[in-house]
Every structure is written in C-alpha cells, then in structure tokens.
Amino acid sequence: MQVSLVQGIAVLCVAFYWWDFSLASKRQGQNREARLTLKPKHGGQLMLSSGRIKLGEVFLSGINGLRGERGEKGAKGEKGSQGEKGDKGDSCSSSCKNIFTSSTSGSCDARTEGELRYDKKSSHLFLCSRKQWHQLQTVLRGEISNSPPRKSCLDILFKGEGQGDGMYWINPAGTDPERNAFRAYCDMTTSGGGWTLVAKVTHDYSWVCPDRDGGMCRGSKTNPLNANLFHDIHQRDTVDLSIKSNIDAGVHLNDTIIRMLFVSGRQSVRFTFVGSGNDWTATEDAYAAFNPSKKNRMFVDHEWGQYTLDNVDYTWNIIKHTRKDKTFRGKIICWGNKVKHSYRFYDHGLHVGSPASAHKPCLLDNNENEVMLKSHYATLQGSPLKARWDMAQFGFLGAQFVQVPNKRIAIWVR
Numbered sequence: 206m207q208v209s210l211v212q213g214i215a216v217l218c219v220a221f222y223w224w225d226f227s228l229a230s231k232r233q234g235q236n237r238e239a240r241l242t243l244k245p246k247h248g249g250q251l252m253l254s255s256g257r258i259k260l261g262e263v264f265l266s267g268i269n270g271l272r273g274e275r276g277e278k279g280a281k282g283e284k285g286s287q288g289e290k291g292d293k294g295d296s297c298s299s300s301c302k303n304i305f306t307s308s309t310s311g312s313c314d315a316r317t318e319g320e321l322r323y324d325k326k327s328s329h330l331f332l333c334s335r336k337q338w339h340q341l342q343t344v345l346r347g348e349i350s351n352s353p354p355r356k357s358c359l360d361i362l363f364k365g366e367g368q369g370d371g372m373y374w375i376n377p378a379g380t381d382p383e384r385n386a387f388r389a390y391c392d393m394t395t396s397g398g399g400w401t402l403v404a405k406v407t408h409d410y411s412w413v414c415p416d417r418d419g420g421m422c423r424g425s426k427t428n429p430l431n432a433n434l435f436h437d438i439h440q441r442d443t444v445d446l447s448i449k450s451n452i453d454a455g456v457h458l459n460d461t462i463i464r465m466l467f468v469s470g471r472q473s474v475r476f477t478f479v480g481s482g483n484d485w486t487a488t489e490d491a492y493a494a495f496n497p498s499k500k501n502r503m504f505v506d507h508e509w510g511q512y513t514l515d516n517v518d519y520t521w522n523i524i525k526h527t528r529k530d531k532t533f534r535g536k537i538i539c540w541g542n543k544v545k546h547s548y549r550f551y552d553h554g555l556h557v558g559s560p561a562s563a564h565k566p567c568l569l570d571n572n573e574n575e576v577m578l579k580s581h582y583a584t585l586q587g588s589p590l591k592a593r594w595d596m597a598q599f600g601f602l603g604a605q606f607v608q609v610p611n612k613r614i615a616i617w618v619r
C-alpha cells in the first residue's frame with residue numbers, strides 16, 4: 206500500500222476551485238493531451254480524465270488552456286508514405302510551466318494565476334489561486350474518488366460503486382457532507398466486502414505511553430487510562446492501514462461514528478490478526494455478527510457490555526485460521542468506554558477472547574495458545590476509577606504468556 210509520491214498520484218484534490226483548465230501530458234515520442242475538469246458536482250475534487258499522471262511528465266497551461274503540438278499524420282493505407290509533420294501548436298512560452306522544476310518561492314499573482322508548481326524541497330504540489338499558493342493533496346494508489354459519499358463501505362458496495370479495496374469517501378451521518386464526510390479504508394473483497402476499518406494496533410507501547418519512546422509503560426507519566434484503545438486521545442478523523450510505530454500506532458474512529466456504521470449495517474465486527482510479515486496478510490481473521498433480535502450497546506460511550514457466543518449474542522464466523530495449533534474461539538466480546546467503574550480490572554475499550562472463570566465479567570482468560578484481542582497495560586480499581594500501570598505489561602501484540610503474539614491487528618465494522 207505504501208507507494209512513492211511519483212508513482213502513486215491518481216487524483217489531485219482541491220477544495221475551492223471551480224474553473225476548468227487543461228493539462229497536457231507529454232510522453233517521450235508521443236503527445237497526449239488530458240483534460241482536467243473540476244465542477245461542483247465532483248464535490249471539490251480535481252479529476253484527471255486519463256486516470257493517472259506522473260510528476261515530471263506534466264506540463265500545465267494557464268487558464269486559457271494549451272493547445273499541444275499537432276500530432277504526426279498517420280501512415281496512408283497499407284504502404285502509404287509517412288504523413289507530413291503537423292504544424293506546431295500555439296506557443297505556450299508565456300502560459301505553460303513545467304511544474305516539476307518550479308518552486309513556490311516565486312510570487313503568486315494575476316500573472317501566475319492557475320499555475321501548478323512542484324516544490325522539490327517539500328515534495329508538495331501547489332496551485333496559485335487568488336494570490337495564494339495552495340498545497341494540493343496528493344493521494345496514493347488505493348485512493349478512490351467515489352462521489353457522492355455514501356454512508357459506509359457496505360453502502361458503497363450496495364450502490365454498485367465499489368472499486369476494490371482502498372480509501373473511499375464516506376459520510377455515516379448522512380447530512381452535510383462538506384462537514385461530515387471523511388476518508389475511510391474499505392475492504393471490499395474479504396467475505397463479501399463492505400468492511401470499514403475502524404481501529405488498528407501496529408505497535409504495543411508507542412501509542413499508549415509516548416513518553417517512553419516505544420518502551421514499556423510501567424513508570425510512565427502518561428495517564429494509565431490512555432491504555433484504552435478507544436480513549437478519545439486515540440481518536441482520528443481517518444484511519445488507514447499504514448503501519449506506524451509512533452503515537453499513531455493505536456488509533457480508532459469516533460465511537461459515535463463507529464456505532465452509526467454498526468447499526469446501519471449488519472452489526473458485524475471483524476478482527477484481523479497478522480502474526481508475521483510486513484503487510485496486512487491475515488494470519489487469523491473472523492467476524493462476530495450480532496444477533497439482530499437482541500439489544501447491544503457496542504461502541505456506545507458511557508456504557509459497557511459483555512456479549513458471549515454461549516448466549517447467542519452473536520455468531521463467530523472464521524474467515525481464516527492459519528495457526529492451527531492455536532485456538533481462535535471468540536467466545537466473549539467486551540465493550541466499555543468512558544465508564545466510571547472497573548468492570549474488568551484492566552484497560553477499557555474493546556476486547557475479544559475467552560472469559561476467565563469466576564472473575565469480573567470481562568476479564569479474559571490467560572492462554573498463550575489462544576488468539577485474542579486483549580491487553581493489560583493498566584489495572585483499574587474503584588469508583589471513581591483509579592488507574593495505575595500494571596507491574597507486568599501485557600500489550601495487545603507481544604504478550605506471549607497470556608495470548609498468542611501478533612504483529613498488528615485491524616478492527617472493522619460492516
């Protein structure tokens with residue numbers, strides 16, 4: 206999924222420009238002209254009709270547009286002689302710029318209005334508009350410019366607008382897309398597709414206690430309540446599959462939005478575990494489809510709940526189970542966030558595994574042979590809740606004595 210800027214540009218997004226302008230793209234030995242258009246109906250997105258451009262091959266005209274060189278006439282008939290060379294197009298010396306070599310140190314004024322420049326120092330693309338250089342957002346491969354935004358990845362699929370896995374625009378609230386729509390990663394292929402990525406963990410400690418520089422959190426000055434993956438401090442407007450080992454290594458979407466995705470869909474939560482490798486190829490992958498005839502409070506703030514397979518609160522659907530010597534049972538799912546008391550001794554948030562017997566409701570079993578979503582960064586006691594770092598640190602990923610270790614975990618809703 207990681208692609209360099211030069212390889213990856215498919216779409217340039219700008220927010221405020223309504224005019225059309227043309228862009229001529231040159232390739233060695235051939236001239237091509239591609240037209241860029243931007244209309245309100247595209248939701249502020251600048252689209253390239255030919256689909257993909259590469260930096261360094263792009264020449265931009267001024268707002269009057271550029272007529273490229275006329276192409277060579279094709280061969281006549283079977284053995285025809287070569288056609289005469291076309292006339293040269295309009296000169297663009299005053300109106301075109303090679304955007305690759307420019308920098309934005311030059312002024313943006315009426316004369317340069319509409320120019321695109323690539324700033325080598327910052328590696329960003331800029332558009333001169335109304336006397337200001339605006340940085341254009343470049344979007345990597347896998348970014349999809351679906352429009353208008355739908356409620357969820359599942360909704361996009363239902364509307365027949367799926368284009369494979371990637372980043373799509375969604376708007377779970379359904380209203381005021383300019384304000385509410387955001388980019389979400391959609392898995393459109395696994396088990397029917399329609400999965401919106403809602404959270405991920407790609408490193409054990411750096412997101413929990415950043416003051417320890419990636420080390421264990423015991424002794425950290427960070428508030429131990431932050432060990433909850435669904436704590437507001439770990440909320441992001443967009444969650445993608447980039448693999449981080451910094452403060453963004455444990456992130457989630459706004460809980461209210463996750464709840465909207467959950468209730469407007471199939472009430473399914475999926476857990477993808479990656480045991481090895483450098484990508485997101487799952488080692489274990491399964492989803493819980495909640496029983497629609499039973500109430501649940503999954504992803505609702507200020508509430509907690511335990512849901513079990515034995516009570517038929519959900520069904521456990523295994524998509525992939527590679528480590529056959531390990532169990533992957535999904536017997537209990539616990540949710541709790543912004544809850545004032547300790548219902549499980551340890552970190553709040555979302556946990557999946559098998560229940561420990563005769564303990565607090567959401568306490569999960571210690572089992573080094575079971576794949577679970579489980580953490581004991583902090584211990585929680587009392588009401589109001591008092592939290593302190595656990596003496597031992599059992600993170601989501603590396604805690605080999607209490608669960609099967611993993612490299613990374615993704616959580617999805619459909």
Ligand SMILES: *[C@@H]1O[C@H](CO)[C@@H](O)[C@H](O)[C@H]1NC(C)=O
Pocket residue numbers: 437440459460461462
């Ligand atoms: C989450 O989104 C809801 C609905 O937009 C909003 O009311 C709430 O303040 C958000 N929560 C946080 C922590 O940003």
